[in-house]
Amino acid sequence: MSVLDAKVPEGPIKDKWTNHKNKINLVNPANKRLIDVIVVGTGLAGGSAAASLAELGYKVKAFAFQDSPRRAHSIAAQGGINAAKNYQNDGDSIYRLFYDTVKGGDYRGRESNVYRLAEVSANIIDQCVAQGVPFAREYGGLLDNRSFGGVLVSRTFYAKGQTGQQLLLGAYSAMNRQIGKGKIEMYNRHEMLDLVVVNGKARGIIVRNLITGAIERHAAHAVVLATGGYGNVFFLSTNAMGSNVTAAWRAHRRGAYFANPCYTQIHPTCIPRSGDYQSKLTLMSESLRNDGRIWVPKNKEDVEKIRSGQIKPRDLSEEDRDYYLERRYPAFGNLVPRDVASRAAKERCDAGYGVNQTGEAVFLDFSSAIERYGKEQANVLGEKDASHDRIIALGKEVIANKYGNLFQMYEKITADNPYETPMKIYPAVHYTMGGLWVDYNLMTTVPGCYAAGEANFSDHGANRLGASALMQGLADGYFVLPYTIGDYLADEIRTGAISTETPEFDEAEKAVKDRINELMSIKGSQSVDSFHKRLGKVMWDKCGMSRNANGLEEAIKEIRQIREEFWKDLRIPGKANEFNPELEKAMRVADFLELGELFAKDALHRNESCGGHFREESVEESGEQQGEAKRDDENFKYVAAWEWTGDPGEANLHKEDLVFENIELKQRSYK
Amino acid sequence: MSDKLMKLTLKIWRQKDADSPGKMESYQVEGISEHMSFLEMLDVFNEQQINQGNEPVAFDHDCREGICGMCSLQINGEPHGPDRGVTTCQLHMRMFNDGDTITIEPFRAKAFPVIKDLVVDRTSFDRIQHAGGFISVNTSGNTQDANNIPVEKENADKAFDAATCIGCGACVAACKNASAMLFVSAKVSQFALLPQGKIEAKDRVLNMVHQMDEEGFGNCSNTGACEVECPKGISLENIARMNREYLKASLTKE
Numbered sequence A: 001m002s003v004l005d006a007k008v009p010e011g012p013i014k015d016k017w018t019n020h021k022n023k024i025n026l027v028n029p030a031n032k033r034l035i036d037v038i039v040v041g042t043g044l045a046g047g048s049a050a051a052s053l054a055e056l057g058y059k060v061k062a063f064a065f066q067d068s069p070r071r072a073h074s075i076a077a078q079g080g081i082n083a084a085k086n087y088q089n090d091g092d093s094i095y096r097l098f099y100d101t102v103k104g105g106d107y108r109g110r111e112s113n114v115y116r117l118a119e120v121s122a123n124i125i126d127q128c129v130a131q132g133v134p135f136a137r138e139y140g141g142l143l144d145n146r147s148f149g150g151v152l153v154s155r156t157f158y159a160k161g162q163t164g165q166q167l168l169l170g171a172y173s174a175m176n177r178q179i180g181k182g183k184i185e186m187y188n189r190h191e192m193l194d195l196v197v198v199n200g201k202a203r204g205i206i207v208r209n210l211i212t213g214a215i216e217r218h219a220a221h222a223v224v225l226a227t228g229g230y231g232n233v234f235f236l237s238t239n240a241m242g243s244n245v246t247a248a249w250r251a252h253r254r255g256a257y258f259a260n261p262c263y264t265q266i267h268p269t270c271i272p273r274s275g276d277y278q279s280k281l282t283l284m285s286e287s288l289r290n291d292g293r294i295w296v297p298k299n300k301e302d303v304e305k306i307r308s309g310q311i312k313p314r315d316l317s318e319e320d321r322d323y324y325l326e327r328r329y330p331a332f333g334n335l336v337p338r339d340v341a342s343r344a345a346k347e348r349c350d351a352g353y354g355v356n357q358t359g360e361a362v363f364l365d366f367s368s369a370i371e372r373y374g375k376e377q378a379n380v381l382g383e384k385d386a387s388h389d390r391i392i393a394l395g396k397e398v399i400a401n402k403y404g405n406l407f408q409m410y411e412k413i414t415a416d417n418p419y420e421t422p423m424k425i426y427p428a429v430h431y432t433m434g435g436l437w438v439d440y441n442l443m444t445t446v447p448g449c450y451a452a453g454e455a456n457f458s459d460h461g462a463n464r465l466g467a468s469a470l471m472q473g474l475a476d477g478y479f480v481l482p483y484t485i486g487d488y489l490a491d492e493i494r495t496g497a498i499s500t501e502t503p504e505f506d507e508a509e510k511a512v513k514d515r516i517n518e519l520m521s522i523k524g525s526q527s528v529d530s531f532h533k534r535l536g537k538v539m540w541d542k543c544g545m546s547r548n549a550n551g552l553e554e555a556i557k558e559i560r561q562i563r564e565e566f567w568k569d570l571r572i573p574g575k576a577n578e579f580n581p582e583l584e585k586a587m588r589v590a591d592f593l594e595l596g597e598l599f600a601k602d603a604l605h606r607n608e609s610c611g612g613h614f615r616e617e618s619v620e621e622s623g624e625q626q627g628e629a630k631r632d633d634e635n636f637k638y639v640a641a642w643e644w645t646g647d648p649g650e651a652n653l654h655k656e657d658l659v660f661e662n663i664e665l666k667q668r669s670y671k
Numbered sequence B: 001m002s003d004k005l006m007k008l009t010l011k012i013w014r015q016k017d018a019d020s021p022g023k024m025e026s027y028q029v030e031g032i033s034e035h036m037s038f039l040e041m042l043d044v045f046n047e048q049q050i051n052q053g054n055e056p057v058a059f060d061h062d063c064r065e066g067i068c069g070m071c072s073l074q075i076n077g078e079p080h081g082p083d084r085g086v087t088t089c090q091l092h093m094r095m096f097n098d099g100d101t102i103t104i105e106p107f108r109a110k111a112f113p114v115i116k117d118l119v120v121d122r123t124s125f126d127r128i129q130h131a132g133g134f135i136s137v138n139t140s141g142n143t144q145d146a147n148n149i150p151v152e153k154e155n156a157d158k159a160f161d162a163a164t165c166i167g168c169g170a171c172v173a174a175c176k177n178a179s180a181m182l183f184v185s186a187k188v189s190q191f192a193l194l195p196q197g198k199i200e201a202k203d204r205v206l207n208m209v210h211q212m213d214e215e216g217f218g219n220c221s222n223t224g225a226c227e228v229e230c231p232k233g234i235s236l237e238n239i240a241r242m243n244r245e246y247l248k249a250s251l252t253k254e
């Protein structure tokens, strides 16, 4: 075990980034033209990085497995993006955003990175508005804000329920400008299957052209991985179907350490599953918790009546409802952070209060908000004597303006009208805080290989606050990488073009081809999806919202078994040299089956509860916080970064000690 | 959940690759619940095909929540199927009945060649965006404070509505001329309605329309079919606005 050097610059936290930028090496414009950079992924992180690097003058090649950069998973983000603008004059500041993020992450993030994130956040909004991103506005023409979980200020900028879409289309437009100029070469429908390392430096990638099946080599002076999160290791998640760990995992196998793989965010407000055929879960944005109140019936008899349809949720009087978040966490109420809200829902459902047939659902109710907004609106319109019906109608309009598309989405999926009856929701896997370990410069442990966005581990500790992933992706891509990568590339100006005709490229290409051949020649009897579902079930049951040593040990065994069976009995129809979605999935699931084991191993070793990682062995036993998660700073105040040694079960642990100089370590309380 | 299961006949377009001819093939699928999404029905179908040793049918999809624009099926002759205001991935089987025959084809247009089965190549849409679908600001972040550019709420809202286009191509598939006017006009409108976009408005509309013609999309003959089938409710108003912008630009440019 070694101690990792995060290369955090010296000096007071508020000066670190400025000092660092002043000191790092730059590449002059003429030389940038001689340097190639590969960016894998065109979501918010990769799209913004590719555009910015091309603008600076580097020759950029960008890759995505979808048919267009605009379709990256970031497009689906709903609720908003944080920035410390303090437009609402409610006491927000860079420090407060920094503080909230570190606390929200349960003190498992790196202070210096988080501070920088808060520092550049305001610029993101300026940048996006200049690009024509149509954020929500007030009648005076200025930008509007909403609040999100885990904080006490309104700092979230949004574009109805389609914030990710609008931000991604902004980054996509910046990319288009550079593609049009020939400065970015875009490779759609290409999947990275290996990283090529030459003399210890990342020098290229091996990709599969998904249309023809051809295996291609691409070389560069540096490689940026912005390939998103790995929540799909659970099979069911709110991630897009194609989201995967392959690029990050392959880099891991080539020497990049994987940090905190067990830190997963389980989002409290998703549409519950309806059957075995379920292919994914749909998020209902956290912004809904601004106006929706979460409850279950107080009495079991009412639960039964609701499940069997004898009574409707709205029939239940206020006294017979348990607004359990408001009850348990009076200070934050329905706006507690996600991990807290999810566990509270699980607690109620495990106790038998779940409100649907499967017993895995709670209500998210908008009736109070509809009435409150209706009254407000009636006052604005001067309708002093508005009838109840009129008030409700006005209130529904306000709600439709704020959340129209989410309500429509909900109704299309469930056939229930959430304006009339409360939504049913349940927690689902949503985001992975873990990812490739990176230093302050976002470089992995493979020199020249960078990781940005959800693919890295850097900013969110053990739990991410709402609206902070979009912020981080764009901060990494627009404002951090363009500087820090120059520091590395300054030494590369005399290297000359990187050749793909080297033994290292030969070896990597051969490894990819061999893997594909092996998969294709199994010719077994079970489909990829059937294995993926089995893996997902183990992950959910034993590495999900609450974990214990026994379960995790079983998980490790079961995952190994599934993996063995996969390599013996998988069936992939069709051929390798053609468009073959089953083969694509198989390659991703093969990597999930390895990651899953490391995930469980990491969760097992971390015998503390922190953020989204809840160990049943580590809870507060008495006092005001009784039953809440118990962190163990004495033994676990570090980042766990795992080194590949040939088998996920044998991974080597490296620690980065986390130093808190600007924020006092405290028990996280939302009471 | 108590739930009666449906049995359906699927008529699906099968095509090996871009160079091979394709044809409709008939299949049976069983055990379909009304709570499934259309794509989950196809998952079940594909699982059955794989288990029987056949090749599953290829279709595009990713987010499965109506936002990425990847899914693209022509179902019973309509892009994204019989429901309104939804994409294929949001369409649910409760729109169908036990015993139904459902035809499933790719989006058809000269500018959207078939890659395999139901998967088409829509990169022509990207190339139109490369021609002008952006505002020429650098990503340095050293722009002015966001609130120094106030935008009238009404225009901001209209710009947003136009910007919600997901680039799926249903408008093209719905149009007998395979015109891309609704798609292109949505982008042109978003920027034309915002002060930031006004500066390059003329070049933008001329360049994007030029590229649209280059790609082989047809002319607009105002049938309005695109608006009906658009899953995001992109309005024909945008086409009218683009025509005005185009006219203005052609008259005043040189």
Ligand SMILES: Cc1cc2nc3c(=O)[nH]c(=O)nc-3n(C[C@H](O)[C@H](O)[C@H](O)COP(=O)(O)OP(=O)(O)OC[C@H]3O[C@@H](n4cnc5c(N)ncnc54)[C@H](O)[C@@H]3O)c2cc1C
Pocket (backbone or CB within 6 Å): A040, A041, A042, A043, A044, A045, A046, A063, A064, A065, A066, A069, A072, A073, A074, A075, A076, A077, A078, A079, A080, A081, A082, A163, A164, A190, A191, A192, A193, A226, A227, A228, A229, A238, A239, A240, A243, A244, A246, A247, A283, A430, A431, A452, A453, A454, A455, A466, A467, A468, A469, A470, A471, A473
């Ligand atoms: C439903 C939903 C709602 C959300 N809402 C919010 C919100 O309101 N606010 C917020 O802050 N966050 C939100 N998040 C989280 C946020 O959207 C994501 O964390 C973020 O968008 C990730 O961006 P990214 O650029 O890192 O990766 P992604 O957007 O996932 O992009 C990954 C890219 O990598 C490419 N890729 C992956 N693997 C390969 C490979 N092997 N080869 C080639 N290319 C590859 C893909 O093609 C894609 O272009 C939400 C997430 C979900 C699921």
Ligand code: SF4
Pocket (backbone or CB within 6 Å): B164, B165, B166, B167, B168, B169, B170, B171, B172, B182, B183, B186, B229, B230, B231, B232, B233, B234
């Ligand atoms: S205008 Fe509508 S139908 Fe056409 S691409 Fe956009 S969203 Fe799809």
Ligand code: FES
Pocket (backbone or CB within 6 Å): B060, B061, B062, B063, B064, B065, B066, B067, B068, B069, B070, B071, B087, B088, B089, B090
């Ligand atoms: S799969 Fe994304 S819109 Fe249908």
